[in-house]
Structure formats: structure tokens, C-alpha cells
Amino acid sequence: MEMVQIEKVSKDSVNKAKKKLSPFIIHNLSRLGIIITLLAVWELAAFLKWINPFLLGSPSGIWDETVRLIQSGQLYTDMFATVYGTILGFVIGSLLGSAIGLLLWYSKTLATIIDPFVVALNGLPKIALAPMIIIWFGSGMFSKIILASIATFIVALLSAYQGTHQIDSNLVNLMKSLGSSKGQIFKKVVIPSSLPWIISAFRLNIGFALIAVIGGEFISSDKGLGRMIFVAGNLFNLNVVWVGVLSLMAVAIILYVIVSKMENRLIPWEDSKRQKEN
Amino acid sequence: MMLNSAQAVSDVTKEVGNAIELQGIKKHFYDKDENIIQVIKDITLEIKNKEFISIVGPSGCGKSTMFNIIAGLMQPTEGKVKVLGEDIVSSTGHVGYMMQKDLLFPWRTIIENVSLGLEVKGMTKKEREDIALDYLAKYGLADFAHAYPSTLSGGMRQRVALIRTLAMDPEIILLDEPFSALDYQTRLVLEEEILGILRDFGKTAVLITHDIGEAIAMSDRIAVMTQRPTCVKKIYDVGLAVELGSGMKARADHRYNDFFENIWADLDIQIGRDS
Ligand SMILES: Nc1ncnc2c1ncn2[C@@H]1O[C@H](COP(=O)(O)OP(=O)(O)OP(=O)(O)O)[C@@H](O)[C@H]1O
Ligand SMILES: [Mg+2]
Numbered sequence: 073m074e075m076v077q078i079e080k081v082s083k084d085s086v087n088k089a090k091k092k093l094s095p096f097i098i099h100n101l102s103r104l105g106i107i108i109t110l111l112a113v114w115e116l117a118a119f120l121k122w123i124n125p126f127l128l129g130s131p132s133g134i135w136d137e138t139v140r141l142i143q144s145g146q147l148y149t150d151m152f153a154t155v156y157g158t159i160l161g162f163v164i165g166s167l168l169g170s171a172i173g174l175l176l177w178y179s180k181t182l183a184t185i186i187d188p189f190v191v192a193l194n195g196l197p198k199i200a201l202a203p204m205i206i207i208w209f210g211s212g213m214f215s216k217i218i219l220a221s222i223a224t225f226i227v228a229l230l231s232a233y234q235g236t237h238q239i240d241s242n243l244v245n246l247m248k249s250l251g252s253s254k255g256q257i258f259k260k261v262v263i264p265s266s267l268p269w270i271i272s273a274f275r276l277n278i279g280f281a282l283i284a285v286i287g288g289e290f291i292s293s294d295k296g297l298g299r300m301i302f303v304a305g306n307l308f309n310l311n312v313v314w315v316g317v318l319s320l321m322a323v324a325i326i327l328y329v330i331v332s333k334m335e336n337r338l339i340p341w342e343d344s345k346r347q348k349e350n
Numbered sequence: 351m352m353l354n355s356a357q358a359v360s361d362v363t364k365e366v367g368n369a370i371e372l373q374g375i376k377k378h379f380y381d382k383d384e385n386i387i388q389v390i391k392d393i394t395l396e397i398k399n400k401e402f403i404s405i406v407g408p409s410g411c412g413k414s415t416m417f418n419i420i421a422g423l424m425q426p427t428e429g430k431v432k433v434l435g436e437d438i439v440s441s442t443g444h445v446g447y448m449m450q451k452d453l454l455f456p457w458r459t460i461i462e463n464v465s466l467g468l469e470v471k472g473m474t475k476k477e478r479e480d481i482a483l484d485y486l487a488k489y490g491l492a493d494f495a496h497a498y499p500s501t502l503s504g505g506m507r508q509r510v511a512l513i514r515t516l517a518m519d520p521e522i523i524l525l526d527e528p529f530s531a532l533d534y535q536t537r538l539v540l541e542e543e544i545l546g547i548l549r550d551f552g553k554t555a556v557l558i559t560h561d562i563g564e565a566i567a568m569s570d571r572i573a574v575m576t577q578r579p580t581c582v583k584k585i586y587d588v589g590l591a592v593e594l595g596s597g598m599k600a601r602a603d604h605r606y607n608d609f610f611e612n613i614w615a616d617l618d619i620q621i622g623r624d625s
Contacts (some may be wrong), residue, residue: 135480225479229377240453242449242451242453243453243455245418245423245449246391246447246449246453247470248422248423249421249422249443249446249447250443250466250470250518251443251444251470251471252470260455260466260469260470261455264455264457265457266456267457335568339457340498341456341458341498341500
């Protein structure tokens with residue numbers, strides 16, 4: 073049995089090495105090629121005045137602004153503010169929402185009672201609350217965290233609650249036949265079996281949190297990438313707008329990757345299922 | 351502690367003599383249109399302490415339903431259930447129930463699945479993993495202790511579910527087609543294993559099976575059920591495995607074929623009526 077396993081492992085890694093290396097290089101080289109070509113055409117067009125660099129910006133202009141904003145420390149300050157507000161709001165909203173969604177499993181009555189409220193809140197674009205939240209909590213970081221928490225809370229709650237409805241009733245019966253209490257069933261069946269739903273809400277929520285924070289920063293704030301983009305836009309400083317947008321893109325990608333990595337950590341059994349199917 | 355409480359329970363059962371008593375059990379369900387589906391017409395059955403009894407009957411007649419009632423997961427519409435001399439209200443953990451589906455928890459590794467019942471009982475991690483590993487090693491699954499169920503074959507999963515039931519060390523074991531996903535050889539080996547365990551530890555076992563040969567080879571008694579709504583049609587006193595010492599010898603005995611023909615005839619009539 074062991075022999076077979078060892079053979080399988082080494083075969084897999086050989087396959088991986090063979091398969092991964094060449095397409096990996098080809099794909100990335102092609103991507104790099106596309107980006108370089110695009111930037112070169114853009115720069116040339118701006119230089120020859122085919123396009124108006126004042127309205128579109130130019131790669132060299134963006135580069136100059138990036139260097140300036142990094143040296144002055146402003147890019148770091150703004151990026152940190154946005155990331156900090158997003159992560160904190162995401163964590164608070166998602167965890168609180170998931171916990172309450174799960175706990176609703178205990179009381180069907182309570183769940184039924186609050187159901188229409190949840191649905192109503194879910195339909196509301198959360199950014200509509202931004203002016204109010206900013207009036208109540210000021211234009212600093214705190215109001216952005218609150219906004220992001222609200223934006224993620226309901227999605228997390230609904231998702232977790234839905235998860236508790238997908239539980240295999242046979243598993244609950246099995247737990248009962250072992251003589252377990254409701255608390256044990258909650259801990260050993262309800263939570264783990266809802267986890268894939270909760271995690272899938274996390275992936276949506278990281279995006280929602282970012283939208284909420286940026287939206288809040290647009291409306292009123294003293295720092296943040298949203299503010300940077302908004303202010304530069306009003307001044308028609310397109311190169312700075314580009315720096316803001318590209319930084320935001322980088323932030324979004326990094327946060328998304330982190331949450332996806334978390335997924336593999338938190339639900340490893342789904343991973344081994346996928347591996348078997350492949 | 352554990353031993354003492356087990357001792358206490360078996361003292362009680364010795365007095366009573368019956369591990370399970372079903373008196374006038376009826377059960378019906380309602381379908382989507384609120385129509386009554388009569389499943390169990392009337393079951394009255396006494397299962398003696400330390401007995402091995404098999405239940406055979408046509409598909410869909412209500413065998414699993416009967417197990418759910420004995421395990422305390424379902425209330426009968428009418429009738430009384432006594433387990434170890436006490437009225438059953440809800441599940442107690444004295445009855446180990448291996449369900450028809452190999453219900454493993456996908457998020458638990460094999461060893462965590464096997465030790466589930468022990469965990470519910472409140473055993474420490476060390477204690478329960480020692481026990482689980484012993485069982486896994488014995489049934490050739492030690493290499494898979496830390497794998498997830500989705501990576502195992504159907505037969506292996508069924509063995510894990512069986513081990514989980516045994517590891518609980520329950521007084522009464524309900525087995526709902528425990529061997530259905532196993533190949534024939536493994537089946538024969540496991541039949542002997544189970545018989546050995548039951549004999550050594552003096553357990554009561556109820557086995558649902560579609561395999562008449564398996565029922566004859568293992569049982570003290572066999573209850574043949576009718577079509578739905580079901581009741582006990584006939585009870586055969588077999589006892590070949592105990593008399594001859596093994597299921598294999600029981601299969602080789604001349605009485606084996608007689609039992610087979612009789613039980614087959616009982617079932618055959620019903621299948622004929624079904625179509
Ligand atoms: N919860 C339920 N609600 C409605 N009908 C049910 C329910 N549980 C079982 N039934 C019905 O009761 C009948 C008997 O089911 P049961 O699972 O007990 O049969 P079985 O004898 O175990 O069959 P098999 O040999 O195929 O496992 C079936 O017709 C089934 O559809
Ligand atoms: Mg069944």
C-alpha cells in the first residue's frame with residue numbers, strides 16, 4: 073500500500089513539473105508582452121498628441137506621480153487607511169453576521185420573525201447609508217469601518233443561515249443516536265457543514281467591504297485611496313487618478329487572494345474532494 | 351467508570367431478559383398531499399439479550415423505519431418500545447446504530463469520524479484516538495487515519511462507519527445493511543469478525559440484510575417481514591453460527607439450504623405480489 077502511494081506522489085510531482093513549467097512561462101510572457109505593448113502605444117500616442125494626455129494621462133506621467141506620492145508618503149498613508157478600514161469592517165461584519173446566522177439555527181421562531189427585516193436590509197444598497205453614517209460617526213476611519221461592517225454583515229448572516237438549512241438531516245440523526253446534546257450537534261454538525269457557505273460569503277464580502285470604504289471616502293474623508301481618486305478627479309489630475317485606481321486594483325487582488333487562501337485552510341476537506349475529482 | 355456503568359446496565363438486562371421489546375408498533379407518514387402512508391402495520395417482537403437477530407424483508411417495507419424507532423429517532427404512531435427494560439423517549443447512546451448510508455462527516459478525517467461517538471461521550475482526545483487507532487489498525491485502515499472520507503472507496507467508508515459503531519462499545523448494535531458496499535471476500539471476513547466481537551463482548555445485535563445467506567450464516571433468529579404495511583410474517587430459529595462456531599461452517603451445513611429455500615419462498619411470494 074505504501075509503495076503504491078509513494079509511486080503516485082512521485083508521478084504527480086513529475087507531471088506537475090512537466091505540465092506547469094512551459095505553459096506557465098508562455099502565459100506570463102504573453103501577458104507581459106500585452107501590457108508592455110499597451111503602455112508603449114499609449115505613451116507614444118500621448119507624446120505625439122494623438123490623444124489628449126490631460127484627459128487620459130500617460131504612462132510616464134503616472135510613473136512620475138507614483139514616485140512622487142511614494143516619496144511624500146501619501147500613497148502609503150492613503151493605501152493603509154483604505155486597507156485598514158476594509159479589513160476591519162470585513163472582519164467585524166462577516167464574523168458577527170456569520171455568528172448570528174448560525175445561531176438562528178437554534179430558534180426557528182426567531183428566524184421566521186426577523187426574516188422580512190433581513191430581506192429588506194439585504195435589498196438596500198448599503199452605500200445609501202453612507203451620508204447618515206458619516207454624519208453620525210464623523211468623516212474619519214471609524215465611519216468607514218462601520219459602513220464596511222454593515223455592507224458585509226447581512227450577506228454573511230444570510231449565507232450562514234442558508235448554510236444551516238442545507239445540513240444533511242441524517243448527520244443530525246446520527247448525532248442524536250449517539251446521545252448528543254443540541255449544543256454538541258451545533259458545534260460538530262451545524263458549524264462545519266455551514267462553513268463552505270460562510271466562506272463563499274467571505275469572498276463576496278471582501279469586495280463589498282472595499283466598495284463601502286471607497287464610497288464612504290468619496291463622500292467625506294481625510295485620507296484613503298477613495299479620497300485620493302476623488303480629489304484628483306476634481307482637479308483633473310488624471311495621472312494621480314490612475315495611481316489611485318491601479319493601487320486599488322492591487323489592494324483588491326491581494327485581499328481576494330488572502331481570502332481564497334483562507335478558504336483552503338478553513339475547509340481542507342473540500343480541497344481533498346476537488347483533488348480526487350481532478 | 352465506563353466498565354461499572356456497562357456492568358450496571360447488563361445487570362438490568364439480565365433481570366429483564368429482553369434487550370428490545372416492541373409491542374404493537376404502528377407507524378404511518380403523510381405524503382405531500384397529506385395522504386396517509388401506512389408503513390408499519392403492527393410489529394410485536396421481543397429481542398432477547400445477547401441475541402443475534404436478522405430482519406429480512408422486501409425493499410421499502412419499513413425495516414429502516416423500525417430501526418429509527420428503536421434508536422429513538424422517531425416516535426411510533428402507536429405502540430410501545432422498551433430498550434434495556436426502559437421506555438425509550440429519545441436516544442441514549444446505549445444503542446449503536448449503523449445507518450444504511452455510510453454517513454461519514456466529510457469535514458472529519460477517518461480517525462476523527464471513528465472517534466465521534468467517544469467524543470460525544472466526553473472522552474479525552476488521547477483516549478479516543480488510542481481506541482480509534484486500535485480499531486483502524488485491526489481493520490487495515492490505519493494508513494488512512496488522517497485522510498478525508500471523500501478519498502476513500504465505498505467499501506472502505508462502510509468499514510469506517512462500522513468501526514465507528516463498534517468503537518462506541520454499545521450494548522445493542524443495529525446494523526442496517528452494513529456490508530452492502532463490500533466485495534464478497536471482505537464481507538465474509540467481516541461477518542466472522544462481527545460474530546467474534548459480539549460473542550466476546552456479549553452484545554445484542556439486530557441486522558437488516560437483503561442477503562438471505564448472510565442472515566442464515568450469522569443469526570440466532572431471522573424475522574421475515576411482509577410487504578408494506580409491514581408486520582412480522584415468520585420467525586425462524588437458526589442458531590447455526592453459535593452451534594457450529596462460525597459463519598463459514600454455518601454456510602457449509604446441510605440445514606443452510608433448507609432455511610434458504612424456506613425464507614426465499616416467503617419473500618418470493620411477496621415479490622410476485624408486488625409486480
Ligand atoms: N420520513 C418519512 N416520511 C415519509 N415517508 C417515509 C419516511 N421515512 C420512510 N418513509 C417511507 O416508508 C417506507 C419504508 O421506508 P424504509 O426506509 O423503512 O424501508 P426499508 O425497508 O428500509 O427499505 P430498503 O430495504 O430499501 O432500505 C418507504 O415507502 C418510504 O418512502
Ligand atoms: Mg432501509
